[in-house]
Amino acid sequence: MRTASPAPSRWALRVVGLGYLTLLLLAPLVAIFYKTFEHGLAPPIEAITSTNGLHALKLSLLMVVIAVPLNTIFGIGCALLLVRHKWKGNALIDSVINLPFAMSPVVIGLALFLLYGAKGWLGPDLAEAGVEILFSVPGMVLASIFVSIPFVVRETVPVLQEIGTEQEQAASTLGANAWQTFWRVTLPSIRWGVAYGVVLTTARVLGEFGAVSIVSGSRSGETETLPLYVKKAFDNFEFPAAYGASVLLALLALTTLLAMNVLKRKEDA
Amino acid sequence: MGISVEGAVKSFGDFQALDDVxxxxxDGSLTALLGPSGSGKSTLLRAIAGLETLDAGRVTIDGEDVSTKPTQKREVGFVFQHYAAFKHMTVFENVGFGLKIRKWDKAKIADRVHELLNLVQLPGLADRYPSQLSGGQRQRMALARALAVQPQVLLLDEPFGALDARVRKDLRAWLRNLHEEMNVTTIFVTHDQEEAMDVAGQLVVMNQGRVEQSGSAEDLYEHPANEFVMSFVGEVNRLGEDFVRPHDIEVVLEADDRTEEGVVKRIVALGFEIRVEFVLGDGTDVWVQLTRNELQRLELREGQIAFLRPVQAKSFNGSTPSDPPGASTPQGSDDGGDAEVSAAV
Structure with missing residues (x-):
């Protein structure tokens, strides 16, 4: 195999790659930023700082604050189980973990609806006990957790495999118990993998639309996250609000991506 | 602290790693577990440390049965082949790890760590990360880390296996000196017989999950219990039923009734030592170890015919000592079925 392709084909590849990215990724982004600030900073800022806009932002951040830590703890535990404790059930866990990747978020939303709805399997009993899941924050949290389960697991498993067990064994010969070994050796060794998973989880939770839109009922100022707010504003021809919230989401996403790149670099170092 | 293992059995699936060992x-010895890969030597070492659980048998350290004790309570120092350095910690933090776990106070830890870094000749590298050290330095750091907690016993699993030949030789000598100074009971695993003989006072030769023989290097070399030990500890030629060390064959240019004819196939100069490979009439390959002076005296050339006279040979088959070709007077033999035959020259 040749290590370097001749100049013409290399240039062709570059043009195709960059062209593809520009057309499909950059152009829409530029368009939305342009549209948003077409008439200055005031209209979008005004829209986002409206009562409903602020509430949507807060609710989106609440989803992140609840779903991300839960999925991080679960993800690390699950990865440890998959890598360090081999047993028959692992193959099943491994494929089930991937379900949220494979399933359309709308289907996930519908599944939760069927489980917790007024006529669902658990809904009536929970309603009797005074617990409201559907069309309220708990249901939205469940949907957010569901769709973002795999990220920390998927990012942590290969790192755990790579570090092997020797460092942990060394810690135990030096007198560390299982808990001390986890905190002082295992966790610091996998920290960049976990952090990468956390960033991806955050981005997914922030952006989730399908599943959350089904279970939330999308009531303005109550059960509306930023993506739902964008959709409703767009449907109602409130373009400054739609664009403003979109740009806010895009900025949050870019921040997480930036964080991800920084982490990637640390991991490689 | 003496260590004793009794009737150790361990299998991994179908593979029998330890078979009644x-x-x-x-106490205070420096012992090598020597054997080819898959012989069970590492499994045995790991069982002593508690890193493997035995299917049967027991491990005693200083008279106390530790078979069910978890690793972290056994007070063993363990050094891994690939160092097992904590990559996210500095050299200082690595060496001080066990002390921090034992909740020593900071000043005492610092004193002890620097004392150990001096001992392993790594002073001034305390703030480096393991990735900034060479292989030999990493292994010395790992040794310092194991010694920091003043273990009852020190266990080393192929400690020099990943290092290049020069560094390996240096570290061997250094480990021997260290053992003399510290006098902590030490077991180290190796597949390199030269290394085992160079470093250890006592050798345990293992093969296929069993102990073949144990004893001093000289014992094993001079009185191997069986064919395996003879061929694993030192070089050996096979002549029919007999085993002959390459330095126990005389090369002469004139045949007599005790010699066998061979053709010089290859002459390899390894410094002062010369390795001459012969093919005998029946196709057997035999090599002989000569000194440079002997070679010059004989003026051997590749393709030339010469005559080989085994001076000392061993046979492990049955109870009848078989003479080496042309041996005249058998002198004494080992006990049991194994026979040793020496020929007076």
Whole structure:
């Protein structure tokens, strides 16, 4: 195999790659930023700082604050189980973990609806006990957790495999118990993998639309996250609000991506 | 602290790693577990440390049965082949790890760590990360880390296996000196017989999950219990039923009734030592170890015919000592079925 392709084909590849990215990724982004600030900073800022806009932002951040830590703890535990404790059930866990990747978020939303709805399997009993899941924050949290389960697991498993067990064994010969070994050796060794998973989880939770839109009922100022707010504003021809919230989401996403790149670099170092 | 293993059995699936192994390691000794890969030597070492659980048998350290004790309570120092350095910690933090776990106070930890870094000749590298050290330095750091907690016993699993030949030789000598100074009971695993003989006072030769023989290097070399030990500890040629060391064959230019004819196939100069490979009439390959002076005296050339006279040979088949070709007067033999035959020259 040749290590370097001749100049013409290399240039062709570059043009195709960059062209593809520009057309499909950059152009829409530029368009939305342009549209948003077409008439200055005031209209979008005004829209986002409206009562409903602020509430949507807060609710989106609440989803992140609840779903991300839960999925991080679960993800690390699950990865440890998959890598360090081999047993028959692992193959099943491994494929089930991937379900949220494979399933359309709308289907996930519908599944939760069927489980917790007024006529669902658990809904009536929970309603009797005074617990409201559907069309309220708990249901939205469940949907957010569901769709973002795999990220920390998927990012942590290969790192755990790579570090092997020797460092942990060394810690135990030096007198560390299982808990001390986890905190002082295992966790610091996998920290960049976990952090990468956390960033991806955050981005997914922030952006989730399908599943959350089904279970939330999308009531303005109550059960509306930023993506739902964008959709409703767009449907109602409130373009400054739609664009403003979109740009806010895009900025949050870019921040997480930036964080991800920084982490990637640390991991490689 | 003497270590004793009795009737150790361990299998991994279908693979029998330890098959009824018993070993006695005297207090303060430096013992090598020697064997080819898959012989069970590492499994045995790991079982002593508690990193493997035995299917049957027991491990005693200083008279106390530790078979069910978890690793972290056994007070063993363990050094891994690939160092097992904590990559996210500095050298200082690595060496001080066990002390921090034992909740020593900071000043005492610092004193002890620097004392150990001096001992392993790594002063001034305390703030480096393991990735900034060479292989030999990493292994010395790992050794310092294991010694920091003043273990009852020190266990080393192919400690020099990943290092290049030069560094390996240096570290061997250094480990021997260290053992003399510290006098902590030490077991180290190796597949390199030269390394085992160079470093250890006592050798335990293992093969296929069993102990073949244990004893001093000289014992094993001079009185191997069986064919395996003879061929694993030192070089050996096979002549029919007999085993002959390459330095126990005389090369002469004139035949007599005790010699066999061979053709010089290859002459390899390894410094002062010369390795001459012969093919005998029946197709057997034999090599002979000569000194440079002997070679010059004989003026051997590749393709030339010469005559080989085994001076000393061993046979492990049955109870009848078989003479080496042309041996005249058998002198004494080992006990049991194994026979040793020496020929007076």
């Amino acid at each position: 018993s070993v006695e390691v005297p």
